[in-house]
Amino acid sequence: xxxxxxxxxxxxxxxxxxxxxxxxxxxxxxxxxxxxxxxxxxxxxxxxxxxxxxxxxxxxxxxxxxxxxxxxxxxxxxxxxxxxxxxxxxxxxxxxxxxxxxxxxxxxxxxxxxxxxxxxxxxxxxxxxxxxxxxxxxxxxxxxxxxxxxxxxxxxxxxxxxxxxxxxxxxxxxxxxxxxxxxxxxxxxxxxxxxxxxxxxxxxxxxxxxxxxxxxxxxxxxxxxxxxxxxxxxxxxxxxxxxxxxxxxxxxxxxxxxxxxxxxxxxxxxxxxxxxxxxxxxxxxxxxxxxxxxxxxxxxxxxxxxxxxxxxxxxxxxxxxxxxxxxxxxxxxxxxxxxxxxxx
Numbered sequence: 001x002x003x004x005x006x007x008x009x010x011x012x013x014x015x016x017x018x019x020x021x022x023x024x025x026x027x028x029x030x031x032x033x034x035x036x037x038x039x040x041x042x043x044x045x046x047x048x049x050x051x052x053x054x055x056x057x058x059x060x061x062x063x064x065x066x067x068x069x070x071x072x073x074x075x076x077x078x079x080x081x082x083x084x085x086x087x088x089x090x091x092x093x094x095x096x097x098x099x100x101x102x103x104x105x106x107x108x109x110x111x112x113x114x115x116x117x118x119x120x121x122x123x124x125x126x127x128x129x130x131x132x133x134x135x136x137x138x139x140x141x142x143x144x145x146x147x148x149x150x151x152x153x154x155x156x157x158x159x160x161x162x163x164x165x166x167x168x169x170x171x172x173x174x175x176x177x178x179x180x181x182x183x184x185x186x187x188x189x190x191x192x193x194x195x196x197x198x199x200x201x202x203x204x205x206x207x208x209x210x211x212x213x214x215x216x217x218x219x220x221x222x223x224x225x226x227x228x229x230x231x232x233x234x235x236x237x238x239x240x241x242x243x244x245x246x247x248x249x250x251x252x253x254x255x256x257x258x259x260x261x262x263x264x265x266x267x268x269x270x271x272x273x274x275x276x277x278x279x280x281x282x283x284x285x286x287x288x289x290x291x292x293x294x295x296x297x298x299x300x301x302x303x304x305x306x307x308x309x310x311x312x313x314x315x316x317x318x319x320x321x322x323x324x325x326x327x328x329x330x331x332x333x334x335x336x337x338x339x340x341x342x343x344x
Contacts, residue, residue, distance in 0.1 A: 010092075017095040039084050043068050044071040074178075092166075100209075117168070119201075122144060146205035161187070
C-alpha cells in the first residue's frame with residue numbers, strides 16, 4: 001500500500017504587503033511539493049493586500065483566506081492560522097518573504113525519512129540589490145552541517161530563533177500559541193519552546209527560506225526596533241522572561257540550564273538588545289537616549305547572577321560599544337553610564 005503524502009500547512013500572516021505578497025504567493029504556488037494548503041490571514045490591511053489575496057484564493061483551491069475583524073498583530077494572525085491548519089506539518093512564511101522552489105519538498109522528505117519533529121536549514125537575506133546567506137551561518141558553521149541535532153548536541157541552534165524557515169510536525173505545535181501581547185521578538189519564545197521540547201531536529205545544508213530586508217517606509221515589523229527602540233526593548237525584556245521560564249520547565253539540570261540559557265542570552269544581547277540599545281542611544285531625542293540606557297541597566301539588575309558570570313565577555317563587549325559612542329551622548333546620559341561603570 002502506497003504511503004500517504006503528508007499535507008503541509010503554510011501559514012502566511014499578512015499586513016500591508018501589497019508590494020510583496022504576489023511574489024511571496026508565487027513562490028508557494030511554484031513549489032515542487034504539491035500537497036500543500038495555504039492559509040492566508042489578513043490582519044486588517046489598509047492597502048490592496050487583501051484584494052490581491054482574494055484573487056489568488058479564487059484561482060487556487062488550496063488557499064484558505066481569513067480576514068481578522070480588527071488589527072491584532074502578527075501573533076494573533078499566526079494563532080488564527082494554527083487553529084485553521086489541517087496539515088501533518090506546519091510552515092510559517094511572512095508575506096514579504098519567499099521560498100526556494102524545492103524548499104518544502106526537501107524539508108518534508110527529511111521530516112519523513114528521519115522522523116524529525118522539526119526540520120530547519122539555511123536562510124538567505126536579500127534586498128533590492130543583493131542577497132547572501134545570513135551571517136549566523138558563517139559565525140556558527142555547525143548550523144550549515146546536514147544531519148540530526150538537538151539543543152544539547154548543538155547549542156548553537158538556539159541562535160536560530162525565527163519561527164519562519166522551519167517545518168514543524170503538527171503534533172509539536174497543535175497545543176501551542178504565540179504570545180499576542182508581544183509586538184517584537186514575538187516568535188522567539190514559540191521557537192525556543194519547540195527546540196527544547198522536541199526529541200529530534202533535522203538540519204538541511206541547503207537554503208530553505210529567503211528573508212527580505214525592507215527599506216524606508218516599507219520596513220517590516222521586525223525592523224520596527226529602529227524606530228521604537230524603548231518600546232521594543234520592553235518587549236524584549238518580557239520575551240526573555242518567558243524564555244527563562246521555558247528553560248526552567250524543560251531543562252531540569254541547573255548547570256545545563258544556565259549553559260544553554262547563556263547561549264541564547266548571547267544571541268539576544270548581540271542581535272536584539274544591542275540593536276534596540278544602540279538605536280536608542282543614537283536617537284536625536286535626548287529623552288529616548290536616557291530612557292533606553294535606564295531600562296537596559298534596570299534589566300541587568302534582574303538577571304540571574306550566574307548569567308552575569310557566564311556571559312561576562314558579552315556584557316564587556318556591550319559596555320565597550322556603549323563607551324565608543326558615549327562622547328556623543330548628552331551629559332545626563334553620560335553621567336548615568338559613568339555611574340553604571342562605577343557599580344561593582
